[in-house]
Amino acid sequence: MVTRQFCAGSGGSRRLELLPLLPQLLTGLRLASAPLVWWLVTRLELQAAFACLGFAMVSDAADGSLVRRFGTPSRAGAYFDATADFAVIAAAFSAFAYLDIYPVWLVALIALAFLVFLLSSCLTSTIYDPVGRYIGGILFVAIAATLLLQDLLLQFVILSAATASLTITLGARAAYTLATRRQILIGARYPKTSL
Amino acid sequence: MSTFWTGLLIAVAIIVVIAGGSFTWLVWRLNEETVTPLTVSNPDGTAGKALVVYQPGLSSFPKRVTEAFSEGLVASGWQVSTTTASSKAPAAVAGYDLIILSSPVYGGAPGKPLARYIERVADFGRKPVVVLLTGAGDVEPAIKLTEQMVVRAGGRAIRSLGLTTMKPNDEANKYTGSNTDRAIQIARETGRALQPAVQ
Numbered sequence: 001m002v003t004r005q006f007c008a009g010s011g012g013s014r015r016l017e018l019l020p021l022l023p024q025l026l027t028g029l030r031l032a033s034a035p036l037v038w039w040l041v042t043r044l045e046l047q048a049a050f051a052c053l054g055f056a057m058v059s060d061a062a063d064g065s066l067v068r069r070f071g072t073p074s075r076a077g078a079y080f081d082a083t084a085d086f087a088v089i090a091a092a093f094s095a096f097a098y099l100d101i102y103p104v105w106l107v108a109l110i111a112l113a114f115l116v117f118l119l120s121s122c123l124t125s126t127i128y129d130p131v132g133r134y135i136g137g138i139l140f141v142a143i144a145a146t147l148l149l150q151d152l153l154l155q156f157v158i159l160s161a162a163t164a165s166l167t168i169t170l171g172a173r174a175a176y177t178l179a180t181r182r183q184i185l186i187g188a189r190y191p192k193t194s195l
Numbered sequence: 196m197s198t199f200w201t202g203l204l205i206a207v208a209i210i211v212v213i214a215g216g217s218f219t220w221l222v223w224r225l226n227e228e229t230v231t232p233l234t235v236s237n238p239d240g241t242a243g244k245a246l247v248v249y250q251p252g253l254s255s256f257p258k259r260v261t262e263a264f265s266e267g268l269v270a271s272g273w274q275v276s277t278t279t280a281s282s283k284a285p286a287a288v289a290g291y292d293l294i295i296l297s298s299p300v301y302g303g304a305p306g307k308p309l310a311r312y313i314e315r316v317a318d319f320g321r322k323p324v325v326v327l328l329t330g331a332g333d334v335e336p337a338i339k340l341t342e343q344m345v346v347r348a349g350g351r352a353i354r355s356l357g358l359t360t361m362k363p364n365d366e367a368n369k370y371t372g373s374n375t376d377r378a379i380q381i382a383r384e385t386g387r388a389l390q391p392a393v394q
Binding site: 042044046098099100101134138141150151152153154155156157160161164165 | 332360373
């Protein structure tokens with residue numbers, strides 16, 4: 001029914017052409033919300049920051065489903081999605097560091113994990129990383145819990161959980177990338193010869 | 196079940212396992228006392244002798260606030276003796292003119308080592324006591340709880356100050372910097388301004 005509605009008339013077909021761009025639009029809006037999250041948290045407008053984070057989390061869940069629905073998955077789209085997630089997470093944790101809620105090194109650890117993700121994804125397509133797939137979700141939940149449940153004890157639990165998750169994903173990716181690189185180097189040094 | 200919900204469930208499970216382990220360690224860590232020697236700042240101070248007993252906490256914020264408060268006291272001429280809340284902290288407070296009790300707030304209550312210190316002193320002999328609490332959100336219930344403990348132990352709670360990381364400390368916009376920078380400035384200023392209130 002939706003298709004028929006969009007197909008009616010030239011305006012409708014243009015809308016139908018633009019529909020596959022909806023996931024990118026959502027990802028773009030999420031990326032644009034990152035500085036807003038930072039500004040709201042540093043101004044202690046925590047309810048507004050939580051609403052903004054809620055949008056980021058919903059859009060993160062929605063854009064992937066939309067891409068699969070429209071059948072337009074691309075490598076560039078996946079990187080764009082991960083970058084938008086990183087931007088929102090880094091903005092929130094930078095703001096928390098500014099307020100002395102979490103240490104600055106946690107922001108550096110998040111940035112390092114993103115960098116390793118990019119590099120390892122370029123080097124190898126398949127990787128064993130049991131936590132990395134969910135690290136975005138873990139950190140989004142950590143931000144939401146920090147904003148909602150304001151307690152020093154809970155913040156230390158969150159800091160420990162975030163540090164442990166990031167360390168596991170960094171370790172898994174670094175080890176797997178090194179192992180893959182070694183295999184490539186061995187393959188180049190001792191090429192298989194056919195008799 | 197969709198990939199999203201499976202992912203979310205796994206993420207929650209990972210958080211629960213890691214947070215559970217952290218929480219067990221934290222409960223042990225929070226009950227443990229930090230023992231430090233008694234240090235004296237401004238030994239020639241003429242305004243009076245102040246004893247600062249504090250619980251350092253898990254982050255640097257409580258310690259920074261306590262240090263700023265002590266700096267304010269020193270600036271207004273107090274001789275300040277500082278130590279952490281432990282079984283080694285002086286329980287005989289008769290020789291001091293002012294006692295400052297400082298602690299972070301965990302789960303709506305002051306830290307256990309500070310509560311145990313108040314119980315150990317048992318009788319503050321009507322000495323003036325300042326309650327200095329640090330937290331993330333609302334610290335008012337913890338302040339009331341600490342004041343009641345001080346009064347029960349024979350102290351006079353003359354001033355209470357609650358400073359937080361996530362609620363505005365300086366609504367009058369008198370100071371500059373981040374919310375925690377302002378908390379430090381407020382602590383220093385309160386310490387400095389305390390002398391007339393005590394005498």
